[in-house]
Amino acid sequence: MKSGVIKCWSRVFGLAALVAGASALQAAAQSEEGRVGQSAPWQLNFQEPATQMMAQITDLHQLMLLIMAVVSVFVMVLLVIVIMRFNRKANPTPSKFTHNSLLEFVWTAVPVVILVIIAIPSVRLLQLQEDFDKVEPDLVIKATGYQWYWGYEYPDQQIEFESLMLGLGYPEMNDEVREELAEYGYPETAWKLATDTAVVVPIDTTVLMQVTAADVIHAWTIPAFGVKVDAIPGRLNQTWFHAEQIGTFYGQCSELCGKNHSYMPITVKVVSQEDYDAWLEEAKEEFGTADAGAAPAKVATATTAN
């Protein structure tokens, strides 16, 4: 009996190691291809996390996957045993009992324990995501969804700009698209993810994202940060992230919003504090709203819509 239990646990840990191994392999493959911050063909798991939040989401996902796999295998084994042992041929005179207190206690208690094991990290994560009293933002950025692009505003820095997909309007990859991507410093794999202007944030900074929309519902997300929030006209939703890795991270509008829904990507560059300061100086020149009336007309309408 004892050795059976040990065997069973070693199998569970074996499965966990397999899942962890697969993620590590995939992470290596992804960074080798220069695909950090975006998905890759044949990707099995989430993207490599760039925030603690996403690391926790990944852990919870792996835990759930493991529990689901164990439960599925257990049910499958029981099913096979029942089919083999209790069919009419193998078991011509079936027992007629209808109650078994021990069995009923076990099949109630075990799922309760499993649900508690899932609930603890799940509630902890929800609190981390949603308890804004505990979030002390160093930087506030407002994103506004439009049909079909994103507008960004750094209210404290007084800059506003719009972010449009690079290589827009081409049905497939061609030299023009390649050139445009290269001009902005993006690899070919970033097509439909890279934008002409990117959201730039310093590393190790808590960023509060305020998200809204000017026309229909959109959704703002960066999968590697573990954030996704609906952009709803007339409502200011919020989310936050604290990026711990320098790099370019991509997302796409995640709420079907019309014809060009697939062509309004999100590009976020996480840079060092010095690079951010340098970018901010340039951005203030180019996108500054310090002198009244300098705001582009489209963004001005969006502001009144909230």
Ligand SMILES: [Cu+2]
């Ligand atoms: Cu959309």
